[in-house]
Amino acid sequence: MSSDLTPRSDGSPEATGAHGVVSGSGVNDRLARPDYAGPGALPLAAVDHTPRRSDLYPKAARRVERQITLMFLLSMLMAVLFIVGYVAIDVGTEIYIPVLGGVGFQNLVLGVTFGLGVFLIGAGAIQWAKKLMPDVEVVQDRHPLPSTPTEDAKAAEQYQRGKEESGFAAYRIMRRTLIGALALFPIPLVVLVRDMWTNDDPALAGQSPAEILSSTAWTGGLRIVTDGTFQPLRPADIPVGGLVSALPENIEEIQKEAHNLNERGKSAIILVRMDPEDIRAQQGEGWDYQGILAYSKICTHVGCPIALYEHRTHHLLCPCHQSTFDLADAGNVIFGPAARSMPQLPIGVDEEGFLVAASDFNQPVGPSFWERG
């Protein structure tokens, strides 16, 4: 085996007399390697060869054979049981199994039979290899990693010839303009990335992504409606301690025109009502309406929708990363990774007594973006 190896330049001698690991029986000779300590001439670890029971006793070998045959037979049985289970068991049948609880009987049978069927084939094959196939420790040497000096020289010569024939070294200006062209060609692709946002809505035409992110569908006088049922709200509808998920009243028309949910995502708010005396601070004076506060529903960390509102502590908790905002204190962050307060929407009532937005948010909602910093 060592004959096909290129002799190493350091000429380390082939070790002789290293501890052999070959059993010596004629059959195994071709699998074994001659005594050879390998590159670096480290002595081989001495591994005692312990013959297996199935090597020593024909009876043990027979027993292993029966074991493996049984595994393959069981695998066949599992395949049959799978088909029986598929045909015979009603899909809806449930059985109770301790720990697991109520389980779909057919699913269980299909999973167990197919799983065991495949597992038993594999386990039988492994057992066969471990107990009955030849048992010899075999060492396979690595090829030396470096190229030969001849190969090195050849490669260097080819490179040099290529350099001379192409004139890459001679034509200096051409070489430099090529490098310049290669450096510039990806830039148009980067510029394209800037326009990856879709803008189907003519109302948003001409706005940059940053401008679109900075405003929402809310405008002064726009009614606030409940999310899901789209009912306008009167202040008296919301009790102290109440929570309402809400949207602008025209959100469905906007969605229909834009063919996307972008505006809905930005303009989702929650309305909470607390005792006005509990409100310690707001983002603007008089932005509440008799203790009703409107805050964005979109977390300022990475934009999860949040409405985990504790009405006694006035805390709003984000389930994604546990950012906690104090809605009684201007929506300030009191815990978690969010860097900015929850934006507050100023609200009031219109002539008919329904809750309306007093204006848009005075800052972008949701997570930070490049232009916002």
Place this chain on the structure above:
Amino acid sequence: MGLVLLLLALGVVGGVYGVATTAPSSADTALVGDQTQIEEGRRLYLEGCSSCHGLNAEGGSAGPTLIGVGAAAVHFQVATGRMPLAAPGAQAPVKDAIYTSEETLQMAAYIASLAPGPAIPTAEQIDYTDADIAEGGVLFRINCAQCHQAAGQGGALTQGKYAPSLMSATPQEIYEAMLTGPQNMPIFADTTLPTPDKQAIIAYVVDLQQAPSPGGLSLGRLGPVVEGLFLWTAVFAALIGAAVWIGMRAR
């Protein structure tokens, strides 16, 4: 016109503040039982509740005022065993109810007689048989899922508080909880979430409670985090075990 509305709204809000943190909604009618029921309820209240909530339910440092919380709140807290509280803590846990349903109704009648508040929902109100489960699912995901988890399994809040699992909640308890906002749960009054919407939500929660788990091990229906944890521990342990067996020396 505007001034009249403002005064009207101020009056409503003033009334709200006058009673409690839990405000009555417009549809509420106090469940006023007969006098003996109220008397019996008052006796039970003085015996079991007044040490924290005060002799006249005015509240104290150990417990909030119960004036205006309504019969629904009393029924929810007492029937689920949350009250009386076994020990002070972040939140009152569910336990076996201490009072019989008759005693519970007596106490509810007493509290309801103090000030108007949300009444115990009628059988008609909690009848969800004709409710739209799909619509209930939409409303559940908008209003409830953030705390109680998409499959109603409950979840953690801040500082030891938690939203309980809904798997053993009865339709009446679900209705009462939405109406009264127990513990830190906000109130979903009939004005913002009308009775048909509440019925739809109840129908959805009942559907979740009865949903089979065809795959077998539901792992608490908590979603990909728990499933991943199971994979990385139990399943990978089995795979490592198999690899060790394959590599073991044969004897």
